[in-house]
Amino acid sequence: MRKLEGWIVACAAVLGACAVSDSTGVLGTFGPIPLNLSYIGGRSTGIGGFSIGTGWAYMFDGFQMNSGTCAHEGGCGVGGVVTSFGTLSNGGDPFYAVLTQNVYDLATVGNPADVVKSGIETLDIALPPAGSYRGLRLSFDYAFAASRPATLGDSAAVRVQSAGSFKDVLSLASTDMGAGITPRPGGCGSFSAADPVIVLPPTYAQCSDWTTAEVDLTGMQGRSVRIQFVAFEGDGDRKAATDHPVALLFRNVALAGAQ
Secondary structure, three states, X not given: OOEEOOOOOOOOOOOOOOEEEEOOEEEEEEEEEOOOOOOOOOOOOOHHHOOOOOOEEEOOOOOOOOOHHHHHOOEEOOEEEEOEEOOEEOOOXXXXXXXXXXXXEHHHOOEEEOOOEEEEEEOOEEOOOOOOXXXXXXXXXXXXXXXXXXXXXXXXXXXXXXXXXXXXXXXXXXXXXXXXXXXXXXXOEEOOOOOOOEOOOOEEOEEEOOEEEEEEOHHHOOOEEEEEEEEEOOOOOOOHHHOOOEEEEEEEEEEEEEO
């Protein structure tokens, strides 16, 4: 199901300031706190020719395709910066995609790696010390896509990881497409990486449009955290010929504080 932890506010722009209320009244006006995240300058090549910018890292053994996690357990770092995902775009500007499309394991003579879990995360972010702000807010835009009708296990999550533990601040499931998640008319179409290592480029018939999420991180001030974006495919047979990937798309990851 679509589940968002913390409170949600409505703002005209993700990076702009806005007044926010909690149960005790108005917290104040939120202003941006630099995160030093970029779409360029980081790792230049990943699985399928993807790249990630400064401040980001692949999860699940990155793009080491001959590793146990990727080739044998299905946890791979598939995804990175794109300018479009099928018919979904960001007005020509780059955004991130993390997906579970199966890829060829070039390290083992072209055998397919059956991807069922993929993720991209920020590097460590030192949140402002306790008491620095009356309120602290994480915000981002996201879209969720699935290549088949609602199926148990096809899902995605945004997590805040700290000191070896994590909390899901956003949970998405394809079984909620059309209910808790508003579908995009016509879906998102097909998508394939620039480097031809995708086994079977699918059509993402189930797809949402961009949605803004905002999460209260006030209680985590002073901690070092990572923000993780993870896609999960609920496919038990793990066969490349029956690949049914999901994708989590995101942009405008931002932190803001209220004085």
